[in-house]
Amino acid sequence: MRLSIVVPTYNESENIIILIEKLTNVLSNVAFEIIVVDDDSPDGTALLVSKLNRSNIQIIVRQGKRGLSSAVIEGIERAKGEYVLVMDADLQHDEGIVPEMLALLEGKNLDIVVGSRYAHGGGVGEFSKLRSKVSEIATSLANKFIGLTINDPLSGFFIVKRSYVLPILDSLSGKGFKILLDIILSSSGKPKIGEVPYIFKTRLAGKSKLNSVIVLEYLVLLLEKRFSFSVPLDFVSYMLVGLFGVLVHLAVLYGALLIFGFNFISAQLVATLAAMASNFLLNNKYTFFQSTHDGKAFLKAALRFYLLCSLGLLINLSISTNLFSYGIPWYLAGFLGTIISATWNYMSSKLVVWR
Numbered sequence: 001m002r003l004s005i006v007v008p009t010y011n012e013s014e015n016i017i018i019l020i021e022k023l024t025n026v027l028s029n030v031a032f033e034i035i036v037v038d039d040d041s042p043d044g045t046a047l048l049v050s051k052l053n054r055s056n057i058q059i060i061v062r063q064g065k066r067g068l069s070s071a072v073i074e075g076i077e078r079a080k081g082e083y084v085l086v087m088d089a090d091l092q093h094d095e096g097i098v099p100e101m102l103a104l105l106e107g108k109n110l111d112i113v114v115g116s117r118y119a120h121g122g123g124v125g126e127f128s129k130l131r132s133k134v135s136e137i138a139t140s141l142a143n144k145f146i147g148l149t150i151n152d153p154l155s156g157f158f159i160v161k162r163s164y165v166l167p168i169l170d171s172l173s174g175k176g177f178k179i180l181l182d183i184i185l186s187s188s189g190k191p192k193i194g195e196v197p198y199i200f201k202t203r204l205a206g207k208s209k210l211n212s213v214i215v216l217e218y219l220v221l222l223l224e225k226r227f228s229f230s231v232p233l234d235f236v237s238y239m240l241v242g243l244f245g246v247l248v249h250l251a252v253l254y255g256a257l258l259i260f261g262f263n264f265i266s267a268q269l270v271a272t273l274a275a276m277a278s279n280f281l282l283n284n285k286y287t288f289f290q291s292t293h294d295g296k297a298f299l300k301a302a303l304r305f306y307l308l309c310s311l312g313l314l315i316n317l318s319i320s321t322n323l324f325s326y327g328i329p330w331y332l333a334g335f336l337g338t339i340i341s342a343t344w345n346y347m348s349s350k351l352v353v354w355r
């Protein structure tokens with residue numbers, strides 16, 4: 001088979017069938033298969049595809065929303081074609097250029113051909129100002145940081161030779177949205193890359209799953225690849241949220257003491273509760289966005305979070321006061337107590353609150 005098409009989906013029931021029809025039309029001369037990798041979308045995307053009952057369409061259903069890059073990797077593992085095309089389900093990528101991409105790849109014997117929004121003749125359609133800016137900065141960062149010279153290293157629309165990507169599948173980070181960059185950065189040599197311009201279309205149905213966490217994911221990916229280390233992204237996010245919590249704490253402490261005239265211990269108590277609230281809300285929205293709680297579960301989760309963090313506070317107090325009483329200097333005792341309780345909070349949040 002010449003081409004395997006990997007399509008990651010999350011709640012794309014309004015788009016996926018249209019995409020399959022469009023691909024089938026445009027690829028009438030190509031032997032291809034489609035591999036849909038769905039994270040058990042609540043809107044029934046997977047069921048819809050399996051009802052088509054076509055022999056050249058496979059569907060992988062994974063439990064829980066596990067992320068775009070890792071979905072693409074699972075799809076590539078399953079692919080049998082000589083080339084693998086990765087594209088979104090939401091019709092924003094122009095299937096019309098696929099034959100041209102394939103011809104370029106075969107004609108020039110390249111490793112990767114990218115559908116490019118930023119090559120001459122391409123465009124981003126109706127991106128919001130903010131998103132254009134973020135996309136522009138992220139692109140130039142990738143080029144500077146890594147020494148790439150392609151116009152759109154963050155594209156989610158590309159063809160790669162399967163024999164090129166197979167040996168590096170295990171070294172991919174699998175985090176976030178930036179699978180192409182991940183592939184390029186994980187190769188040992190420089191891949192031979194071509195680009196075909198296209199205009200990124202506006203999403204007509206369904207919602208974008210992009211949120212601000214991906215900016216953080218992106219930076220972590222760059223750092224990881226540049227310096228070859230690995231940190232769990234949610235840990236970085238948790239600690240940033242915690243630092244912000246300290247600011248909230250100090251601000252509320254200030255207000256309670258100096259504006260509302262509380263005594264110190266009540267002011268400190270109110271500030272602690274406020275910081276925990278801020279930590280809970282931000283972690284719920286960003287750090288653990290893949291298992292966010294809302295509705296009834298929200299209150300239950302908040303209660304658990306408060307209990308576990310209070311326990312963290314007790315651990316902090318008992319460790320630091322003990323260390324201090326053994327003659328360890330105050331800053332070291334305070335620091336160690338804080339680190340240990342922060343780790344406790346992180347582990348218990350991850351394992352209990354946002355399991």
Ligand SMILES: Nc1nc2c(ncn2[C@@H]2O[C@H](COP(=O)(O)OP(=O)(O)O)[C@@H](O)[C@H]2O)c(=O)[nH]1
Nearest residue numbers: 008009010037039067068071088089208209210
């Ligand atoms: N399997 C899977 N697919 C995802 C996930 N997040 C996004 N997608 C799919 O990845 C593609 C790109 O996502 P989209 O939200 O449109 O990103 P945007 O175009 O950058 O706004 C779409 O086909 C989504 O359905 C995920 O967590 N798991």
Ligand SMILES: [Mg+2]
Nearest residue numbers: 088090092203
């Ligand atoms: Mg999209």
